[in-house]
Amino acid sequence: MQATTEKLYDMIDDIGTAMLTTERAGMIRSRPMRGKLYRESGEIWFLTKAGEGKADEISDENNSALIYACPEKETYVSVTGRAYMRRNQAKIDDLWGPWAEA
Structure with missing residues (x-):
């Protein structure tokens, strides 16, 4: 199981x-x-502006999905779970970086 999770x-x-x-x-x-x-x-955190469409669509216990795809490598991942909105300055500071500015 651990090897599958790591993959x-x-x-x-x-x-x-x-x-x-x-x-x-x-x-x-x-x-x-x-x-x-x-x-x-096993958590995946995202940054977004409060009040944007996606933020409004996510409420506590909201079912969501993440789909990752790289056709060149024939790699496809679909993950389902619950999405939550949180305002946590320590987490924002941890997440912030050049990738987040986009």
């Missing part, structure tokens, strides 16, 4: 950008997002 994490890290899919009032939307994977907890 999944390696694929996510290698691809980098995911399509984040959310649902609100029966409407399904996807948009590209670059996040940071925390292997110890």
